[in-house]
Amino acid sequence: MATNGNQLETEEQFQEIITRYPTEQRYIMPIMHDLRNRYHYLPRKALEMAAAHLQVPLSQVYSMATFYKAFSLIPRGRVRLKTCDGTTCHIKGSQTIIEEVYKNLGIRPGETTPDREFSLETVNCIGACAIAPALIVNDKVYGKVTAASLKTIIREYGGRENE
Amino acid sequence: MKMRIDGREIEVRSGETIMEAARRAGISIPALCYHEAFGGQGHCRMCMVEVQAGGVTRLVVSCTYPVTREVEVKTSTPAIEKIRRDIVTLLYKRAPDSDFMERLYHSYGCSDNTLHANLGERCIMCRLCVRACEEMGVSAIAAVSRGTDKRIATPYDEASPDCIGCGACADICPTGAIEVIEKGSRRVIWNKVFEMADCQRCGRPFATLAQLEYLESRLDRDVVKQRLCSNCRRKEVVGKVRRYNASLPFV
Numbered sequence: 586m587a588t589n590g591n592q593l594e595t596e597e598q599f600q601e602i603i604t605r606y607p608t609e610q611r612y613i614m615p616i617m618h619d620l621r622n623r624y625h626y627l628p629r630k631a632l633e634m635a636a637a638h639l640q641v642p643l644s645q646v647y648s649m650a651t652f653y654k655a656f657s658l659i660p661r662g663r664v665r666l667k668t669c670d671g672t673t674c675h676i677k678g679s680q681t682i683i684e685e686v687y688k689n690l691g692i693r694p695g696e697t698t699p700d701r702e703f704s705l706e707t708v709n710c711i712g713a714c715a716i717a718p719a720l721i722v723n724d725k726v727y728g729k730v731t732a733a734s735l736k737t738i739i740r741e742y743g744g745r746e747n748e
Numbered sequence: 749m750k751m752r753i754d755g756r757e758i759e760v761r762s763g764e765t766i767m768e769a770a771r772r773a774g775i776s777i778p779a780l781c782y783h784e785a786f787g788g789q790g791h792c793r794m795c796m797v798e799v800q801a802g803g804v805t806r807l808v809v810s811c812t813y814p815v816t817r818e819v820e821v822k823t824s825t826p827a828i829e830k831i832r833r834d835i836v837t838l839l840y841k842r843a844p845d846s847d848f849m850e851r852l853y854h855s856y857g858c859s860d861n862t863l864h865a866n867l868g869e870r871c872i873m874c875r876l877c878v879r880a881c882e883e884m885g886v887s888a889i890a891a892v893s894r895g896t897d898k899r900i901a902t903p904y905d906e907a908s909p910d911c912i913g914c915g916a917c918a919d920i921c922p923t924g925a926i927e928v929i930e931k932g933s934r935r936v937i938w939n940k941v942f943e944m945a946d947c948q949r950c951g952r953p954f955a956t957l958a959q960l961e962y963l964e965s966r967l968d969r970d971v972v973k974q975r976l977c978s979n980c981r982r983k984e985v986v987g988k989v990r991r992y993n994a995s996l997p998f999v
Contacts, residue, residue: 629904642882642886642887642888642890642910643903643908643910644887644888644889644890644902644903644908644910645887645890646903647890647892647903647904648890648891648892651892651893651894652893652894653894654894
């Protein structure tokens with residue numbers, strides 16, 4: 586059985602989330618938000634069950650799931666790294682951070698480590714230009730990130746270095 | 749209610765779209781995503797027209813713009829022609845493999861440009877296929893992803909359990925972007941293989957078994973009892989009418 590953090594991905598769990606909402610098309614988004622909040626991605630089985638529950642074609646649910654960048658169809662890690670790649674962070678070296686993450690963890694933006702511990706994505710400006718380049722780890726913001734401080738941050742979250 | 753379109757006065761019902769009223773009056777407005785079976789979708793923007801109402805002139809999408817008061821419409825102005833030319837240019841570059849778009853590109857006199865050509869693509873994202881599939885009551889395909897990556901696909905790009913292989917999507921596609929392979933008694937569409945049923949009269953494979961089963965489950969069984977292709981069904985109806993006429997005493 587697949588796990589994500591401490592959350593079991595079982596059909597019972599999916600059902601519990603999905604049936605909080607009545608059978609109406611407009612609840613596709615709230616359900617997908619709830620799934621995302623719990624699992625950090627949208628499990629395929631859950632989308633199929635949601636479509637069946639709401640009596641909406643799966644193609645439409647899938648269409649919406651792929652439209653929004655906030656939703657991912659592939660599992661995210663327990664530790665989710667988001668590097669800001671807005672203009673300021675970009676100039677201040679966000680590409681270096683992305684490169685350093687790859688060196689340390691072997692993942693590129695949009696990827697997850699095979700053990701589902703870490704995942705990386707880039708986001709547009711998070712409004713923290715004063716402390717660029719910025720990195721968000723599971724909703725906690727780190728500023729003025731360097732190659733050295735990135736190593737510390739990764740270690741802080743239980744990551745082993747690749748070197 | 750009256751509406752003036754290209755100088756002609758025509759009668760409109762309130763709430764009717766400009767496109768519908770124009771077509772009824774025999775005035776054609778170019779469009780790529782419009783089909784009279786579905787009404788306006790407002791995707792392609794080719795049907796932009798100039799509307800003058802209450803002293804204000806603006807450009808609107810005629811296939812979704814309902815006429816609710818007396819308006820004056822121009823279906824072609826230099827500004828509109830430029831919009832159409834730009835749309836055709838962009839769509840041709842998006843779908844350079846489409847003969848249909850190539851013809852439009854030349855007939856609109858689009859100028860050469862350095863835009864990236866999306867080689868091998870034929871789809872112009874008009875979404876008529878999605879609408880056709882929806883009307884069939886199946887909805888196996890939809891627009892997936894966003895922006896320049898947007899495309900029409902089945903969920904997870906796999907053979908959809910919902911697809912009945914009817915081919916309505918490929919049939920309505922203006923650019924032939926949907927691949928249908930027919931070989932012997934098999935049809936392959938959207939990564940799914942279907943067995944075909946033969947016409948009871950001429951023996952030609954004419955529909956997928958899945959499609960017939962679907963129709964039988966939704967319609968009165970008698971309607972689809974006879975498995976005939978469209979040609980043979982027409983002949984059958986003609987024969988019936990003829991026999992009926994012959995049975996009438998005064999003909």
